[in-house]
Amino acid sequence: xxxxxxxxxxxxxxxxxxxxxxxxxxxxxxxxxxxxxxxxxxxxxxxxxxxxxxxxxxxxxxxxxxxxxxxxxxxxxxxxxxxxxxxxxxxxxxxxxxxxxxxxxxxxxxxxxxxxxxxxxxxxxxxxxxxxxxxxxxxxxxxxxxxxxxxxxxxxxxxxxxxxxxxxxxxxxxxxxxxxxxxxxxxxxxxxxxxxxxxxxxxxxxxxxxxxxxxxxxxxxxxxxxxxxxxxxxxxxxxxxxxxxxxxxxxxxxxxxxxxxxxxxxxxxxxxxxxxxxxxxxxxxxxxxxxxxxxxxxxxxxxxxxxxxxxxxxxxxxxxxxxxxxxxxxxxxxxxxxxxxxxxxxxxxxxxxxxxxxxxxxxxxxxxxxxxxxxxxxxxxxxxxxxxxxxxxxxxxxxxxxxxxxxxxxxxxxxxxxxxxxxxxxxxxxxxxxxxxxxxxxxxxxxxxxxxxxxxxxxxxxxxxxxxxxxxxxxxxxxxxxxxxxxxxxxx
Amino acid sequence: xxxxxxxxxxxxxxxxxxxxxxxxxxxxxxxxxxxxxxxxxxxxxxxxxxxxxxxxxxxxxxxxxxxxxxxxxxxxxxxxxxxxxxxxxxxxxxxx
Ligand SMILES: [Zn+2]
Numbered sequence: 001x002x003x004x005x006x007x008x009x010x011x012x013x014x015x016x017x018x019x020x021x022x023x024x025x026x027x028x029x030x031x032x033x034x035x036x037x038x039x040x041x042x043x044x045x046x047x048x049x050x051x052x053x054x055x056x057x058x059x060x061x062x063x064x065x066x067x068x069x070x071x072x073x074x075x076x077x078x079x080x081x082x083x084x085x086x087x088x089x090x091x092x093x094x095x096x097x098x099x100x101x102x103x104x105x106x107x108x109x110x111x112x113x114x115x116x117x118x119x120x121x122x123x124x125x126x127x128x129x130x131x132x133x134x135x136x137x138x139x140x141x142x143x144x145x146x147x148x149x150x151x152x153x154x155x156x157x158x159x160x161x162x163x164x165x166x167x168x169x170x171x172x173x174x175x176x177x178x179x180x181x182x183x184x185x186x187x188x189x190x191x192x193x194x195x196x197x198x199x200x201x202x203x204x205x206x207x208x209x210x211x212x213x214x215x216x217x218x219x220x221x222x223x224x225x226x227x228x229x230x231x232x233x234x235x236x237x238x239x240x241x242x243x244x245x246x247x248x249x250x251x252x253x254x255x256x257x258x259x260x261x262x263x264x265x266x267x268x269x270x271x272x273x274x275x276x277x278x279x280x281x282x283x284x285x286x287x288x289x290x291x292x293x294x295x296x297x298x299x300x301x302x303x304x305x306x307x308x309x310x311x312x313x314x315x316x317x318x319x320x321x322x323x324x325x326x327x328x329x330x331x332x333x334x335x336x337x338x339x340x341x342x343x344x345x346x347x348x349x350x351x352x353x354x355x356x357x358x359x360x361x362x363x364x365x366x367x368x369x370x371x372x373x374x375x376x377x378x379x380x381x382x383x384x385x386x387x388x389x390x391x392x393x394x395x396x397x398x399x400x401x402x403x404x405x406x407x408x409x410x411x412x413x414x415x416x417x418x419x420x421x422x423x424x425x426x427x428x429x430x431x432x433x434x435x436x437x438x439x440x441x442x443x444x445x446x447x448x449x450x451x452x453x454x455x456x457x458x459x460x461x462x463x464x465x466x467x468x469x470x471x472x473x474x475x476x477x478x479x480x481x482x483x484x485x486x487x488x489x490x491x492x
Numbered sequence: 493x494x495x496x497x498x499x500x501x502x503x504x505x506x507x508x509x510x511x512x513x514x515x516x517x518x519x520x521x522x523x524x525x526x527x528x529x530x531x532x533x534x535x536x537x538x539x540x541x542x543x544x545x546x547x548x549x550x551x552x553x554x555x556x557x558x559x560x561x562x563x564x565x566x567x568x569x570x571x572x573x574x575x576x577x578x579x580x581x582x583x584x585x586x587x588x
Contacts, residue, residue, distance in 0.1 A: 021557050027558060035565075036579050037569060042568075053553065056557060083506075111587065131567045147584050148576065149581075149582055150579055289545060291546075
């Protein structure tokens with residue numbers, strides 16, 4: 001038995017750390033990487049009687065992200081206690097949001113520039129503001145069975161973004177994450193650094209299997225411990241196969257007696273998911289309103305002013321670049337995906353040289369490669385946009401060949417200065433037309449066989465003269481040499 | 493309304509409390525009385541009354557995002573029943 005058609009159903013829960021200076025409910029620093037337990041106080045270490053106060057900036061950043069995700073912002077929002085016991089959660093509850101989240105009912109459009117799937121709208125159920133927990137450290141001391149707890153991260157503001165189960169493949173899930181991260185980076189609400197835990201992903205996945213009369217759903221599995229977008233994709237691909245095989249073997253489905261949501265962890269080394277110990281009764285968090293925090297109300301003006309300040313977001317920017325600079329959707333996508341600073345640089349270059357397509361080519365082929373090889377960013381790139389624009393203009397006018405243009409760029413990267421200065425220092429000068437004709441004439445006279453070939457119609461033969469011309473004067477433009485040689489040979 | 497013995501066992505488990513048989517019996521009756529007392533509220537007519545989300549009628553108390561000095565590590569760790577130089581120590585977590 002094989003080959004029964006099925007649909008993969010994936011929903012993602014993403015936690016991002018908001019880029020505040022201080023924590024959500026106290027004014028301890030939320031900076032990553034400090035020595036253990038040096039950024040805590042009675043509030044974030046859960047001492048009895050300590051009272052939280054909401055961080056204004058955290059709320060504003062959360063609202064910015066929510067509006068960027070096209071969410072509705074309800075007028076009234078409040079916080080609730082989510083009760084569970086874990087050593088990195090000193091209060092015994094996480095201050096989160098339950099029934100009145102600060103935002104809901106949004107969406108994020110995703111598309112694949114390589115065309116593997118149609119543009120899709122992924123629904124956002126809600127995005128809410130909550131606090132992070134601390135960290136359990138592994139104990140290096142042999143023989144000690146204790147866990148060591150660092151509460152520095154405790155109380156750091158998190159935005160939890162819950163998608164609808166709208167993704168239909170692991171590849172779509174990865175594109176959603178990439179687009180979400182890009183959006184949040186453009187919005188400057190989070191650095192989204194996965195290595196430092198600023199962005200974490202949990203995935204819910206199951207299969208809808210088509211049977212003649214009814215639709216069968218496999219039990220929903222929540223996958224955790226995925227440390228990169230690549231890992232998310234691999235884990236989901238694995239999980240889809242596993243669930244399908246398991247269903248074929250056992251026929252177990254959602255709704256059967258004893259079937260509950262299972263939590264599995266991704267093992268990146270072994271490339272498989274493993275069942276995690278079920279926290280018994282884990283779904284029973286006994287939420288209740290947080291009495292120590294006051295609700296927050298959002299006015300229409302507030303929402304309007306946040307929306308007005310979002311800046312141009314990736315989707316709109318792709319469309320505008322493609323339209324205004326005659327770029328292909330693929331090129332616009334590559335540029336926008338590099339971030340706002342690179343787009344600003346592109347616009348400066350394209351506007352000055354008047355050729356978006358060339359600006360995009362130089363950026364993608366030369367500048368991005370240089371940034372990648374040297375591990376730097378466009379902000380630190382040594383060549384100002386206007387110089388790259390002048391270089392492109394010089395290539396257009398024929399003053400520079402593309403390959404000499406690359407030499408000029410390399411020179412500018414190492415030495416700075418203007419294009420004119422670089423050309424002078426490299427000994428590149430525009431070749432006078434009469435000088436060039438003279439040079440071509442000499443070459444033709446010295447190569448009667450090539451002249452004969454050209455005259456008999458083998459115009460490609462002129463190509464052999466280009467190399468010789470460059471040997472005599474490195475500044476000549478190969479196209480000009482070819483053109484003039486053909487003209488002169490015809491007249492001989 | 494009252495409370496069943498199973499309810500008490502479940503709540504105790506969620507709160508990580510180990511109860512003796514006698515305690516379960518006593519709490520079943522005591523907690524049941526509390527619920528019965530509160531149950532009186534459901535007799536009130538709340539038609540047209542807006543649900544209350546918070547006991548205090550105040551909103552929008554937020555603080556500027558300015559870092560203030562954290563507590564000294566030595567001082568904050570001194571409250572812990574078990575610790576070392578830099579961290580709290582807790583019994584190992586199952587399944588970690
Ligand atoms: Zn604190």
